Amino acid sequence: xxxxxxxxxxxxxxxxxxxxxxxxxxxxxxxxxxxxxxxxxxxxxxxxxxxxxxxxxxxxxxxxxxxxxxxxxxxxxxxxxxxxxxxxxxxxxxxxxxxxxxxxxxxxxxxxxxxxxxxxxxxxxxxxxxxxxxxxxxxxxxxxxxxxxxxxxxxxxxxxxxxxxxxxxxxxxxxxxxxxxxxxxxxxxxxxxxxxxxxxxxxxxxxxxxxxxxxxxxxxxxxxxxxxxxxxxxxxxxxxxxxxxxxxxxxxxxxxxxxxxxxxxxxxxxxxxxxxxxxxxxxxxxxxxxxxxxxxxxxxxxxxxxxxxxxxxxxxxxxxxxxxxxxxxxxxxxxxxxxxxxxxxxxxxxxxxxxxxxxxxxxxxxxxxxxxxxxxxxxxxxxxxx
Amino acid sequence: xxxxxxxxxxxxxxxxxxxxxxxxxxxxxxxxxxxxxxxxxxxxxxxxxxxxxxxxxxxxxxxxxxxxxxxxxxxxxxxxxxxxxxxxxxxxxxxxxxxxxxxxxxxxxxxxxxxxxxxxxxxxxxxxxxxxxxxxxxxxxxxxxxxxxxxxxxxxxxxxxxxxxxxxxxxxxxxxxxxxxxxxxxxxxxxxxxxxxxxxxxxxxxxxxxxxxxxxxxxxxxxxxxxxxxxxxxxxxxxxxxxxxxxxxxxxxxxxxxxxxxxxxxxx
Numbered sequence: 001x002x003x004x005x006x007x008x009x010x011x012x013x014x015x016x017x018x019x020x021x022x023x024x025x026x027x028x029x030x031x032x033x034x035x036x037x038x039x040x041x042x043x044x045x046x047x048x049x050x051x052x053x054x055x056x057x058x059x060x061x062x063x064x065x066x067x068x069x070x071x072x073x074x075x076x077x078x079x080x081x082x083x084x085x086x087x088x089x090x091x092x093x094x095x096x097x098x099x100x101x102x103x104x105x106x107x108x109x110x111x112x113x114x115x116x117x118x119x120x121x122x123x124x125x126x127x128x129x130x131x132x133x134x135x136x137x138x139x140x141x142x143x144x145x146x147x148x149x150x151x152x153x154x155x156x157x158x159x160x161x162x163x164x165x166x167x168x169x170x171x172x173x174x175x176x177x178x179x180x181x182x183x184x185x186x187x188x189x190x191x192x193x194x195x196x197x198x199x200x201x202x203x204x205x206x207x208x209x210x211x212x213x214x215x216x217x218x219x220x221x222x223x224x225x226x227x228x229x230x231x232x233x234x235x236x237x238x239x240x241x242x243x244x245x246x247x248x249x250x251x252x253x254x255x256x257x258x259x260x261x262x263x264x265x266x267x268x269x270x271x272x273x274x275x276x277x278x279x280x281x282x283x284x285x286x287x288x289x290x291x292x293x294x295x296x297x298x299x300x301x302x303x304x305x306x307x308x309x310x311x312x313x314x315x316x317x318x319x320x321x322x323x324x325x326x327x328x329x330x331x332x333x334x335x336x337x338x339x340x341x342x343x344x345x346x347x348x349x350x351x352x353x354x355x356x357x358x359x360x361x362x363x364x365x366x367x368x369x370x371x372x373x374x375x376x377x378x379x380x381x382x383x384x385x386x
Numbered sequence: 387x388x389x390x391x392x393x394x395x396x397x398x399x400x401x402x403x404x405x406x407x408x409x410x411x412x413x414x415x416x417x418x419x420x421x422x423x424x425x426x427x428x429x430x431x432x433x434x435x436x437x438x439x440x441x442x443x444x445x446x447x448x449x450x451x452x453x454x455x456x457x458x459x460x461x462x463x464x465x466x467x468x469x470x471x472x473x474x475x476x477x478x479x480x481x482x483x484x485x486x487x488x489x490x491x492x493x494x495x496x497x498x499x500x501x502x503x504x505x506x507x508x509x510x511x512x513x514x515x516x517x518x519x520x521x522x523x524x525x526x527x528x529x530x531x532x533x534x535x536x537x538x539x540x541x542x543x544x545x546x547x548x549x550x551x552x553x554x555x556x557x558x559x560x561x562x563x564x565x566x567x568x569x570x571x572x573x574x575x576x577x578x579x580x581x582x583x584x585x586x587x588x589x590x591x592x593x594x595x596x597x598x599x600x601x602x603x604x605x606x607x608x609x610x611x612x613x614x615x616x617x618x619x620x621x622x623x624x625x626x627x628x629x630x631x632x633x634x635x636x637x638x639x640x641x642x643x644x645x646x647x648x649x650x651x652x653x654x
Contacts, residue, residue: 059611060424116611207452259454301452302423358423358452 013196014039019164020334026171037179040161046295048244048252051328052152054122063352064304071332078331088163091156097231100146106235107144136228192316197298200320210261210296214269215254217291234280241276253277263294299323306355318355404525404546412624415604426457432617437463440470441485468495475515496528505555520544532566534573541574553583560589571597587623594627
């Protein structure tokens with residue numbers, strides 16, 4: 001009797017990463033139980049859902065960029081598969097991303113990054129202001145320049161989580177609405193996957209810290225679609241902002257990057273985000289402000305995720321620390337973790353992201369209280385981490 | 387007058403700030419670093435022993451595995467809280483007191499910004515805040531303009547050093563008025579730390595050649611394409627500039643002067 005067997009796999013954490021891992025493992029015939037008191041209520045609930053391997057490529061992070069490129073390449077099939085299984089619309093859009101610069105200083109910063117990204121062979125094409133405004137007529141007339149990144153797409157993380165939940169349950173995953181405070185609470189047989197976002201630190205002692213992001217949601221007047229189609233990333237007078245338009249009329253405006261672990265929304269952050277947003281796209285001032293919230297990105301010392309066995313616990317796999325890139329990394333993380341559990345063989349892509357890469361010095365005492373937060377939100381421009 | 391210095395001991399003699407001796411004359415800020423890992427490598431490469439951190443950017447109460455405070459502890463550097471983001475004396479004084487509570491140090495880099503676009507200090511609020519903090523027992527290191535008179539007033543009221551801007555924060559323009567930094571240097575007896583505006587290594591070397599005792603920089607390293615390499619460059623630049631300043635440079639001449647004199651050459 002199947003019901004008498006212990007689960008093969010226990011997943012701790014029901015954000016997109018945990019749900020997708022559970023779904024893909026169940027698809028491979030494993031028995032999966034997933035623990036989370038409130039699936040999808042962490043970082044993914046705040047996240048904008050940019051799938052941006054190119055405009056997120058930054059100096060000194062070549063290994064991470066390679067992972068993001070590989071991850072983004074899996075999205076079309078993943079989205080099609082998930083929609084076919086569940087009948088759910090994910091808000092997956094492939095119009096691409098426009099990067100825009102407001103002042104001469106902004107343009108100099110942006111051009112430096114485009115040169116680096118093009119050196120890596122990534123597709124980013126500089127555009128003159130007139131070319132930008134031909135693509136998006138609502139852009140501010142005072143823009144000094146920009147670029148088009150056709151491979152940087154978007155998905156709605158809230159729709160993604162809802163669909164993943166349906167897919168996981170449909171594949172036989174058992175969802176248990178309970179918080180796991182220590183790994184000792186997990187049944188001692190089978191394998192464990194920790195995908196608990198910022199709470200992974202308390203569960204494993206690994207160096208993951210909360211990086212707070214404040215993010216706004218606007219709505220176009222009359223419940224119409226917004227007047228622009230591309231994801232827009234603005235360098236606006238020294239500020240960074242992104243604008244993500246959904247077909248249903250929502251526009252996500254984000255985000256701050258703060259070395260804090262609280263969820264307070266501050267007046268100053270809202271002001272700065274809206275100032276930058278309306279500098280780039282003045283019409284947004286007429287939109288309804290429907291939501292302001294904060295989420296906590298699970299940040300690691302090198303901004304890259306922790307993927308692989310927990311040091312000293314070969315029965316425990318970590319799939320966490322996705323920081324700004326949790327949504328784009330969801331399909332790849334789920335498939336590679338499921339493959340590793342099914343075959344015992346780690347894909348070479350995982351090698352640079354082993355959880356023990358920082359050495360013993362950075363693994364912390366795991367007594368600290370954790371925060372419930374799922375994996376990664378992306379963040380505008382590329383504001384520093386502190 | 388020239389002084390004969392052994393380069394090794396000259397650097398090792400270090401610089402004294404508020405009674406503490408530092409071997410390194412480079413002070414780093416953390417703002418702008420792309421990750422804790424890169425910051426840690428840059429701090430180590432720079433050789434700095436003093437790192438300034440904005441209180442408002444750090445949540446000292448949260449569990450921050452692998453975060454900023456972890457990095458500073460592991461590097462063994464002294465933490466210098468700053469009041470970045472403060473616009474009034476009242477805000478700056480409150481922030482300094484919070485920093486003293488949070489980090490257990492009475493040292494503070496005092497920043498009171500007067501203008502949004504240039505981020506230049508507000509002299510009036512700066513003096514008011516410095517006065518209160520000195521009275522409150524703080525070791526006050528004020529970020530100021532190049533004005534020698536203002537620097538003297540800050541030193542007179544008990545600041546442990548003065549920290550003039552070479553150029554606006556984050557601009558990377560270097561030292562836009564070197565003569566004024568030289569004037570300022572000669573107006574005060576406390577250490578002068580060039581703070582803000584440094585873009586590359588030659589700017590840091592120039593600051594030291596102008597007579598500054600130390601250089602504080604952040605963006606020049608943290609926002610460089612290769613922060614660890616730039617941190618190494620800054621370490622060498624500060625040492626080179628300081629050694630050159632004490633080495634007695636030659637006067638500038640209008641015409642050439644052969645380094646090998648003609649005297650005693652055989653006539654052929």
